[in-house]
Amino acid sequence: MKEQKPLWTMGVLMLLVVATFFTINQWNQKQEKALADQKQELKNKNEKLSLEIERLQSTNEYLKDQPSAEQEKNGYHTWPEIEKNAEILVSESDGNFKKSWAMYLVKEAQRYEINPFLVYELLKVETGGTFDPKLVGPETKYGHAYGMSQFMKNTAPWIADMAGLPYEEELLFDPYYSMQLSLVYLDFLQNKYDDWDEALTAYHRGMGGLKEYKKENGHAESWYAKEIQKKAENHTAVVLAN
Structure with missing residues (x-):
C-alpha cells in the first residue's frame, strides 16, 4: 500500500506551479512589450528616414532647377x-x-x-x-x-x-x-x-x-x-x- 502525500504538500506544489506560470506569463508580457516598443521605435526611425530622404530629394530637385545665379538672389x-x-x-x-x-x-x-x-x-x-x-x-x-x-x-x-x-x-x-x-x-x-x-x-x-x-x-x-x-x-x- 502506497503512502499518500499530505494534502498541504499538494497545495504547496500547486502554488509553486501557479507562481511559476504567473512568473513566466509576466516575463512573456514584458518580452512582448519590449518587442512592440522596438518595432515602434524602428517604425518611427523608418518614418523619419523616409521624410529626410524625401526632403533631400525635393531639395536636390529644387537646386537642379535653380541656376547658381538664381540662388544668389x-x-x-x-x-x-x-x-x-x-x-x-x-x-x-x-x-x-x-x-x-x-x-x-x-x-x-x-x-x-x-x-x-x-x-x-x-x-x-x-x-x-x-x-x-x-x-x-x-x-x-x-x-x-x-x-x-x-x-x-x-x-x-x-x-x-x-x-x-x-x-x-x-x-x-x-x-x-x-x-x-x-x-x-x-x-x-x-x-x-x-x-x-x-x-x-x-x-x-x-x-x-x-x-x-x-x-x-x-x-x-x-x-x-x-x-x-x-x-x-x-x-x-x-x-x-x-
Whole structure:
C-alpha cells in the first residue's frame, strides 16, 4: 500500500506551479512589450528616414532647377546691393527721393528686371526733379496727370487692373502705388515693343502718340527716351566702377 502525500504538500506544489506560470506569463508580457516598443521605435526611425530622404530629394530637385545665379538672389545676398543703389538715388536727388521710396523702387525693379535708375530718371523727368507724390500736372486736352508717375485717369485704371491692384483716384498720390504702376506699365511697354526708345516714348506720349511721333520723325528716339536712358546708363556706370 502506497503512502499518500499530505494534502498541504499538494497545495504547496500547486502554488509553486501557479507562481511559476504567473512568473513566466509576466516575463512573456514584458518580452512582448519590449518587442512592440522596438518595432515602434524602428517604425518611427523608418518614418523619419523616409521624410529626410524625401526632403533631400525635393531639395536636390529644387537646386537642379535653380541656376547658381538664381540662388544668389535671396535677400541676404541682394540686400546690401539694394541698399547701396537706394542710397545713390537719395543722394542724387538731394534727399527729395526718400530712402524708403528708393529701397522699394530698387527691390521692385529687380523683380521686373528693369534698371531702377531708368525708372528713377523717368520719375525725375515727370516731376521736374521734385519727386512730389501729390503733384498734379498741367491741364491738357486729355486732362491732368497725377502723382509721382504722372498717370492720367483714363490710363491708370487699366494699368492697375493689369497689376492686380485696386483703383481709386486718391491712390495715384501714394508714392508706392504710383511707382508700382510705372513699373508695370514700363514692363508692359517693353514687352510690347522690345525697344526702350519706343517704350519710353509711348510712356510719355501714349501708344497713339508713339505712332504719330514715328510717322513724323521716322524713329522713336524722342528727347524723353534719350535723356532718361543716358542718365540711367551714367548711374549704372558709376555703380559698376565702384
